Amino acid sequence: MLPVSQPLRSLTLRKFLRRVEPGFYIAPSFLVMTIILVYPLAYSLWLSFHRWTLRTFKQGIPFIGLENYQQLFSSPEFWNSLRITFTFVFLAVAIEFVLGMGLALLLNHDLKAKGLIRSLILLPMMCTNVVIGLTWRLLFNYEFGIVNYYLNQLGFASVEWLSSPKIALWSVIVVDVWNTTSFVALMLLAGLQSLPEEPFEAARIDGANSIQTFFYLTLPLLRQTILVALLWRLIDTFRIFDVVYLLTAGGPARATETVSIYIYRYGFQSFNLGFASAASYVMILIMLAIAALMARAIGRAETVY
Amino acid sequence: MSPYRLLRYLTRIGIYVLVMLAVILSLAPLVYLFITSFKDPNLTFTLPPVWVFEPTLQNYREVLAGGQFEKYFLNSLVVALSTTAIALLLGGLAAYGFSRFRFRGAFWLRMSALVPQMLPPITIIVPLYVLFNGLRLLDTRWALIISYLTFTIPLALWMMIGFFDDVPVELEEAAMIDGCTRLGALVRISLPLVAPGLAATAILAFLYCWNEFLYAVILTGREARTLPVTITSFMTNRAILWGRIAASGSMVLVPVLAFALLAQRYLVRGLSRGAIK
Numbered sequence: 001m002l003p004v005s006q007p008l009r010s011l012t013l014r015k016f017l018r019r020v021e022p023g024f025y026i027a028p029s030f031l032v033m034t035i036i037l038v039y040p041l042a043y044s045l046w047l048s049f050h051r052w053t054l055r056t057f058k059q060g061i062p063f064i065g066l067e068n069y070q071q072l073f074s075s076p077e078f079w080n081s082l083r084i085t086f087t088f089v090f091l092a093v094a095i096e097f098v099l100g101m102g103l104a105l106l107l108n109h110d111l112k113a114k115g116l117i118r119s120l121i122l123l124p125m126m127c128t129n130v131v132i133g134l135t136w137r138l139l140f141n142y143e144f145g146i147v148n149y150y151l152n153q154l155g156f157a158s159v160e161w162l163s164s165p166k167i168a169l170w171s172v173i174v175v176d177v178w179n180t181t182s183f184v185a186l187m188l189l190a191g192l193q194s195l196p197e198e199p200f201e202a203a204r205i206d207g208a209n210s211i212q213t214f215f216y217l218t219l220p221l222l223r224q225t226i227l228v229a230l231l232w233r234l235i236d237t238f239r240i241f242d243v244v245y246l247l248t249a250g251g252p253a254r255a256t257e258t259v260s261i262y263i264y265r266y267g268f269q270s271f272n273l274g275f276a277s278a279a280s281y282v283m284i285l286i287m288l289a290i291a292a293l294m295a296r297a298i299g300r301a302e303t304v305y
Numbered sequence: 306m307s308p309y310r311l312l313r314y315l316t317r318i319g320i321y322v323l324v325m326l327a328v329i330l331s332l333a334p335l336v337y338l339f340i341t342s343f344k345d346p347n348l349t350f351t352l353p354p355v356w357v358f359e360p361t362l363q364n365y366r367e368v369l370a371g372g373q374f375e376k377y378f379l380n381s382l383v384v385a386l387s388t389t390a391i392a393l394l395l396g397g398l399a400a401y402g403f404s405r406f407r408f409r410g411a412f413w414l415r416m417s418a419l420v421p422q423m424l425p426p427i428t429i430i431v432p433l434y435v436l437f438n439g440l441r442l443l444d445t446r447w448a449l450i451i452s453y454l455t456f457t458i459p460l461a462l463w464m465m466i467g468f469f470d471d472v473p474v475e476l477e478e479a480a481m482i483d484g485c486t487r488l489g490a491l492v493r494i495s496l497p498l499v500a501p502g503l504a505a506t507a508i509l510a511f512l513y514c515w516n517e518f519l520y521a522v523i524l525t526g527r528e529a530r531t532l533p534v535t536i537t538s539f540m541t542n543r544a545i546l547w548g549r550i551a552a553s554g555s556m557v558l559v560p561v562l563a564f565a566l567l568a569q570r571y572l573v574r575g576l577s578r579g580a581i582k
Contacts, residue, residue, distance in 0.1 A: 119569035
């Protein structure tokens with residue numbers, strides 16, 4: 001008996017060890033991420049059904065059911081912040097995509113000092129957002145900013161970049177476009193450079209002009225890259241906080257108050273954390289919906305090829 | 306010159322002009338900030354703007370006076386370095402696991418590591434604030450290190466998967482046949498080969514921590530404050546001290562620019578969370 005069962009046992013043990021081996025590498029990081037993410041998220045869900053304000057939390061945190069959510073959905077300011085967030089995300093990402101595509105097509109030519117150009121245009125994306133927000137606030141200053149000064153020199157009237165409720169959102173969009181267009185461009189450029197050459201040669205032989213080639217060949221072939229680039233831009237623009245906070249702080253008259261700033265105001269200026277948690281959860285759900293939609297689109301694009 | 310060649314020549318010039326325009330537009334605000342930081346504070350708002358002036362270090366001196374800036378600089382450095390080291394160790398190990406083993410649920414596990422990168426920071430900071438308040442960790446470097454791990458671990462994980470995939474499995478297998486354990490093969494064979502990738506990932510993780518503002522402004526006070534929060538402290542109730550903001554902002558940007566140029570080959574890969582190689 002013994003000589004037979006001995007190798008068998010060690011075989012199953014080895015098999016077991018081999019099965020759990022990936023766990024040895026993967027488990028630590030997922031354990032840490034679970035502790036530092038799942039616990040806060042669960043806590044925040046719990047908090048969203050309770051009342052936690054700076055004045056009352058020492059006396060206890062009472063369960064109030066859906067009151068926070070009811071209050072949230074009946075708040076015109078919340079709907080306003082949703083509307084502003086979506087307007088901002090949609091316009092900014094659309095402009096970044098069009099400009100980024102143009103820049104990618106330009107950079108796809110055989111240029112001198114390619115590496116240098118790429119790293120220089122990517123610098124805005126790497127910069128500290130606080131510095132970006134404040135620098136543009138200085139540039140956009142109505143009386144003393146150099147943007148208005150040079151506009152005047154060119155014969156245009158001064159623009160109330162940050163102080164007019166009608167224009168402020170556009171200024172935030174300008175800064176975001178300045179900040180991230182090069183990233184979209186370089187992502188699309190990487191996609192462009194990985195495209196096969198044969199279809200383009202065939203199109204040239206068939207006499208297609210460059211506009212036809214772009215719309216019927218480049219764009220469809222690039223779909224995968226475009227979707228991934230758009231996905232990350234959508235998510236990052238949706239989450240934006242610091243640039244807007246330092247540029248306009250959500251003003252004037254809440255014209256640039258995105259959901260993040262709305263939550264910040266309720267959470268850390270009025271310290272109504274239960275309410276802020278409820279708003280956070282709505283934001284998380286919207287974000288998950290966007291991500292799921294885009295992930296499905298990417299999955300579908302993958303099956304095409 | 307034939308008209309066709311002339312047209313091609315002109316197109317080429319046009320392309321260079323447009324690309325140069327993009328470069329100039331990208332750099333102009335940063336250059337303006339640097340220039341402002343060397344201006345006498347009285348000249349910040351003179352119109353028409355002065356471009357030729359006697360450079361002064363006055364703004365820098367004012368920022369550095371009192372020794373607070375050095376302290377917050379040290380905070381930024383310690384927090385960013387510690388977070389990067391932990392994230393690289395944990396994320397790198399996990400990336401190795403994903404790159405070398407095929408197992409059920411690997412795909413979804415890997416995908417789930419993207420969720421923390423999608424979550425709006427403002428939604429996590431509310432519970433983290435209450436949590437750290439309860440643990441008496443508010444205004445400590447630990448609070449920042451722990452919360453920065455939420456985005457640096459997934460970053461390291463996703464970037465390093467790509468770099469490990471680039472190392473041929475055969476090299477490790479050969480080492481293991483020669484008697485190396487898998488961990489030994491990882492340390493002796495693969496690690497030196499992914500070293501550039503590891504460096505790029507470290508730089509990116511460092512920059513994300515270095516630049517972070519929201520967590521820092523909420524979780525820290527006078528003690529553990531980092532540089533981005535320090536910059537905003539020059540916006541006082543009475544006035545915005547633009548000269549000091551420009552000087553401190555420039556100092557914060559110097560390592561950013563240096564690192565960004567150093568790691569430029571891998572930046573797009575990192576910024577797209579490994580989606581682009």
